[in-house]
Amino acid sequence: MPQSRNPDNMKPLIPTLLLTLVLVPAARAQEGMAIEPFFDDGIKHRPGAEVTAVSVTGKQLQNSNLSIYRSVSVTGDPSLTQDMERAVTRDGAKAESREVSLKDGHLYFGFYTLIPQGKEYRYMFYLNSTLTGGSKTTLIYMQGKAEPYEIRNMIKR
């Protein structure tokens, strides 16, 4: 028993723990944001809602100059849509720039350039088509070296 209390036993594990602390946030880039829960695994299997979640990272995004693309689309869950709108509004308040359109007092469309993380830009899109007769609400998070004009070109191509 006393062996486990010996601090010498812990020494080799310290670099591992430190490395883990550094790497885990990198793997969850939108961590700390209000929109983070919408990219969790739980949302993909939410009962009573049609949810489409997309996660693309790495070489598939090389042409777009992005490193992370995540999106979640929800149909038939007004309470989840409300939660998304609230989270997007909260994160959007801290954005560097935003293009926002409201309908009937609700957020209809939003394009936010968020505060960069390291050398990478971060973007957030939101579209609630239920306000214009559609059925879907979509939230997109993107991160990479692509500058705002490149993102604009990307969605306009």
Add this chain to the structure above:
Amino acid sequence: MNTPELHNLIERYFNADTSLDEERLLRRELATGINNPDDPVIQEACAVMGLHVIRRKPAAISRKTVSPPIWRNVAAVAVAIAVTGSLLSGVIRQQSTGECVAYVNGQRISDRDAVMKLMFADLNEMEEASNCIEASITNELHEIADIMGQLE
């Protein structure tokens, strides 16, 4: 130190009246300068101080046995390297090859083309919405321009 002085010091030691310096002096006298080793008082003092030393030794020995053997340190380092390596390789692999996955109503889709199609479908919706908003802004500006033109 003569025998009566030594007896006096021993008595004070047993009564816990000695200072630290006096205890050191007594220990030194008993260890090096015993005039009468058969004296029962001196023998008792030696036994008590010897017992004190004897009791400390096992503690030192047990501390030695508590410190982990070298193989344990090696194993701990090996585990640390393995965990770090696996974390690093996972991250590097993910960064180089990347992730490309989608879930549609809980069903996993890993076909790259299908996932990219979903991704571009999302972006197209954003484009359409953005175009509509731009068109709406342009219309509003045109309306304002028309009104301003009529006023002129």
